[in-house]
Each structure stands twice: as C-alpha cells, then as structure tokens.
Amino acid sequence: MKRLLSGNEAIALGAYHAGVSVAAAYPGTPSTEILENLARMGDVYVEWSTNEKVAMEVAMGASYGGVRAMASMKHVGLNVAADPFFAASVTGIRGGLVVVCCDDPGMHSSQNEQDNRHYARFAKVPMLEPSDSQEAYSLMEWAFNISEEFDTPVLFRSTTRISHCKTVAEVSESLQIKRKSPRFIRDPHKFVMVPSNARPRHPLMEERIRKMSSYVETFPFNEMVLEDRTLGIISAGAAYQYAREVFPKASLLKLVTTYPLPASLIREFASAVDRLVVVEELDPFIEEQLRAMGIEVVGKELVPITGELTPEILEQRAVEAGLLPAPSVVSSSKKTEQQLPVRPPLLCPGCPHAPISYTLKR
Structure with missing residues (x-):
C-alpha cells in the first residue's frame, strides 16, 4: 500500500x-x-x-x-x-x-x-x-x-x-507483527x-x-548508477536528492551505510569515473574517510561546510567550479526573493520548559 x-x-x-x-x-x-x-x-x-x-x-x-x-x-x-x-x-x-x-x-x-x-x-x-x-x-x-x-x-x-x-x-498493509516476550537473563x-x-x-x-x-559491501540500499563517467558523485541522505537534481547525467553512488563505509564498493565506483565528488551536508565525514583510503576526491572545496545545503547552493557552487555550464536563463523563482512575514520562535505546544519560561517572564 x-x-x-x-x-x-x-x-x-x-x-x-x-x-x-x-x-x-x-x-x-x-x-x-x-x-x-x-x-x-x-x-x-x-x-x-x-x-x-x-x-x-x-x-x-x-x-x-x-x-x-x-x-x-x-x-x-x-x-x-x-x-x-x-x-x-x-x-x-x-x-x-x-x-x-x-x-x-x-x-x-x-x-x-x-x-x-x-x-x-x-x-x-x-x-x-x-x-x-x-x-x-x-x-x-x-x-x-x-x-x-x-x-x-x-x-x-x-x-x-x-x-x-x-x-x-x-x-x-497486512502484516503479522511479532513482538518478543521480555525475558531478562542475568x-x-x-x-x-x-x-x-x-x-x-x-x-x-x-x-x-x-x-x-x-x-555493508552488499547492503541492498547502497546504490551505484553509472551514467556519464566523466563525473561521479558520492552522497547520502538529503544531499543525495540534491545531487540527483543538480547532476542528472552524472554517475551516482548513494550511501545508506555511512559508517562503516563499504570500502570496496567505493573503490569500484571511484575507479569507474574520471572525477570524484562527495556531496554531503556539514562536516566532511565521508570525504575524510575516502581521503584516508587514498582516494582522490573533491569535497568541501565545492560544498559549504556550514549551513543547510540546497539544490540552488549546490548548483551555484558547481557552476563556479566548472562542473556545470552557467545557466543561460535565470528562472523567475531564483530572481525573486519571497518576502515572508517573520515568525519568531516559540516554545512547542506541550513543551515542559514552557511553565518555567512563563513564570520567569512574569
């Protein structure tokens, strides 16, 4: 279903x-x-x-x-x-x-x-x-x-x-859920x-x-797709979706088991592409492990180490690095910033800190 x-x-x-x-x-x-x-x-x-x-x-x-x-x-x-x-x-x-x-x-x-x-x-x-x-x-x-x-x-x-x-x-849809009976063994x-x-x-x-x-070498959710072999992208999580969108023709290796990494699978992918890029949010966690394996890779030279990654940021960085051609037409959605009303942060409904906050404010 x-x-x-x-x-x-x-x-x-x-x-x-x-x-x-x-x-x-x-x-x-x-x-x-x-x-x-x-x-x-x-x-x-x-x-x-x-x-x-x-x-x-x-x-x-x-x-x-x-x-x-x-x-x-x-x-x-x-x-x-x-x-x-x-x-x-x-x-x-x-x-x-x-x-x-x-x-x-x-x-x-x-x-x-x-x-x-x-x-x-x-x-x-x-x-x-x-x-x-x-x-x-x-x-x-x-x-x-x-x-x-x-x-x-x-x-x-x-x-x-x-x-x-x-x-x-x-x-x-129809699943017989089997739950174990508790049994403590000293x-x-x-x-x-x-x-x-x-x-x-x-x-x-x-x-x-x-x-x-x-x-993890044979874990079924790790997925390698070889297309244009001039560029290979290794990614995981939300960053993988952004990489798919920005580099639709590139070869992709999606990692679900990000620790420990499937080293042999990664080496196989790296040897099949001309240039290897790691697209990941925040720290160079995957990138550093690849470098420790002796694999030449582009990572935080391309992708920012701070802030949330977006397809727009990734595309802009890729154009600046020469991995993508500059777009001939800028879409209207990119030219116009939405001026949304400011919404100040609030304590979530039911938050146990709320009574203390309200008491201190009084």
Missing part, C-alpha cells in the same frame, strides 16, 4: 512494523513526531522521558530484557544521552536497540548544527541514513536486524528535511561495565566493526 509520509511518520511506522516494544524519547524538533506517531499505534510502551539520557536508559533496559527498543531525540539530545549511548556500545544488546537521531543543518530550531555522524565512529556503532520516507520506513526493520545480528546499538540518522518532508512510501560480565568486565568487551567491539565492514 502506498502512503504519503513524512520521514518521522515513516520511521515510527517502520519501527512499529519491525516489532518495537518500547520507545522512549525527549521532544525536540526535528524528532518530536516520531514518538507522537508511535503513541497512536498501540501495543507499544511509549514514554516521554525526563531527558534524552533517561530515554536512552529506558530503551537500553528494555533491550537488556530481550525486546526491541528505540530511543529518539534531536541531535543535541545525543550529547545528553552520550554516557549511556557509549555504554550500550560496550555492553551490546539482547533485543534490537535503535537510536534515532535527527540533525538540524541550518539550525532551524537548534542552538548548533553539530554533525552527529561522528558519534557512530566515536562509539564504534553502525549508522544508517535514509534519503527519503521509503528508506526511513524500510530501513527500520534492517536496523533492528543488524542490531541483533551484530550485538550492537544502531544509530539511525535523519535530518530536518528528511524528517519533515513527505514522500510516497510503499508500506506493508549476565553481569556482559552488562556490568566495571573495568574487569569492560576490558574483554573492547576487542569484541573492534571485531564487530570489522565484520560490519564486510557486511
């Missing part, structure tokens, strides 16, 4: 169909609608937690109890949840554990635009990035399966445009990270990433 879904709606539905039993979150744009939508579906324990750290711990506890669990938050929320997030990487899981993190390039509703892809590399956990609502829905099942197969939390990264834009997604050597238990876990983490590096 086809449905028009925002990325957040698709993430919620995908988690529900994947058999999630516990979902905890702290509200914050652009992630809030994930838990709101899950709460309407029933048969799932859903909790607005005190903060993101508590949400992470609730999800970890459920996972240790053998059921599939999810914690969701905005990008800066993962700073708050970092302590248990890193601990979960060391302990591993029982039931699948997915951490959904929604970044905010351009700071539409945030105090910074930190690039949380670095958290995956820092914590040594796999990361998936959808580029539309279809992938946001479909990848949730894969995320839980990967988590259970490799005994690891999975970081599921979205951004504002993926979370809030609506695209058509093919979803399961195992202090796995779950109690005193130094004597933590030391033998570190080599297991390194081995896990090594196995994941082989696994």
Whole structure:
C-alpha cells in the first residue's frame, strides 16, 4: 500500500512494523513526531522521558530484557544521552536497540548544527541514513536486524528535511507483527561495565566493526548508477536528492551505510569515473574517510561546510567550479526573493520548559 509520509511518520511506522516494544524519547524538533506517531499505534510502551539520557536508559533496559527498543531525540539530545549511548556500545544488546537521531543543518530550531555522524565512529556503532520516507520506513526493520545480528546499538540518522518532508512510501498493509516476550537473563560480565568486565568487551567491539565492514559491501540500499563517467558523485541522505537534481547525467553512488563505509564498493565506483565528488551536508565525514583510503576526491572545496545545503547552493557552487555550464536563463523563482512575514520562535505546544519560561517572564 502506498502512503504519503513524512520521514518521522515513516520511521515510527517502520519501527512499529519491525516489532518495537518500547520507545522512549525527549521532544525536540526535528524528532518530536516520531514518538507522537508511535503513541497512536498501540501495543507499544511509549514514554516521554525526563531527558534524552533517561530515554536512552529506558530503551537500553528494555533491550537488556530481550525486546526491541528505540530511543529518539534531536541531535543535541545525543550529547545528553552520550554516557549511556557509549555504554550500550560496550555492553551490546539482547533485543534490537535503535537510536534515532535527527540533525538540524541550518539550525532551524537548534542552538548548533553539530554533525552527529561522528558519534557512530566515536562509539564504534553502525549508522544508517535514509534519503527519503521509503528508506526511513524500510530501513527500520534492517536496523533492528543488524542490531541483533551484530550485538550492537544502531544509530539511525535523519535530518530536518528528511524528517519533515513527505514522500510516497510503499508500506506493508497486512502484516503479522511479532513482538518478543521480555525475558531478562542475568549476565553481569556482559552488562556490568566495571573495568574487569569492560576490558574483554573492547576487542569484541573492534571485531564487530570489522565484520560490519564486510557486511555493508552488499547492503541492498547502497546504490551505484553509472551514467556519464566523466563525473561521479558520492552522497547520502538529503544531499543525495540534491545531487540527483543538480547532476542528472552524472554517475551516482548513494550511501545508506555511512559508517562503516563499504570500502570496496567505493573503490569500484571511484575507479569507474574520471572525477570524484562527495556531496554531503556539514562536516566532511565521508570525504575524510575516502581521503584516508587514498582516494582522490573533491569535497568541501565545492560544498559549504556550514549551513543547510540546497539544490540552488549546490548548483551555484558547481557552476563556479566548472562542473556545470552557467545557466543561460535565470528562472523567475531564483530572481525573486519571497518576502515572508517573520515568525519568531516559540516554545512547542506541550513543551515542559514552557511553565518555567512563563513564570520567569512574569
């Protein structure tokens, strides 16, 4: 069945169909609608937690109890949840554990635009990035399966445009959802990270990433399309959609597994094109890993390192770099700036900070 879904709606539905039993979150744009939508579906324990750290711990506890669990938050929320997030990487899981993190390039509703892809590399956990609502829905099942197969939390990264834009997604209409029964198995050597238990876990983490590096080489959502081989574009997430629009004739490699990267697939693509460009928002996360692999690539020389990327910005930079011819006619939409009325930021409805704000203002 086809449905028009925002990325957040698709993430919620995908988690529900994947058999999630516990979902905890702290509200914050652009992630809030994930838990709101899950709460309407029933048969799932859903909790607005005190903060993101508590949400992470609730999800970890459920996972240790053998059921599939999810914690969701905005990008800066993962700073708050970092302590248990890193601990979960060391302990591993029982039931699948997915951490959904929604970044905010351009700071539409945030105090910074930190690039949380670095958290995956820092914590040594796999990361998936959808580029539309279809992938946001479909990848949730894969995320839980990967988590259970490799005994690891999975970081599921979205951004504002993926979370809030609506695209058509093919979803399961009649689905027998199987949820695991909770069963806690006492195992202090796995779950109690005193130094004597933590030391033998570190080599297991390194081995896990090594196995994941082989696994992602054949991951079905990584997509290589070879067309005009004079230019090859590697991209992920929302930036991939912009690259498709601006470079319709170029060869494209879409990455969904952005950590660890499919090194052999990337080398194959790089060897098939004359010039290789990485199009990504914010930090040169993919670009730096490619350079470490010894691959010559153009990245932040072309794409800005700050602010939200748009097709217009990408096209302008590509023209300046000689990758595209200058347009002979400027469209009226580009010549005329829309003068929209200013809308000052407001606290979201139901925000727990609102009563404090109103009290202080009085």
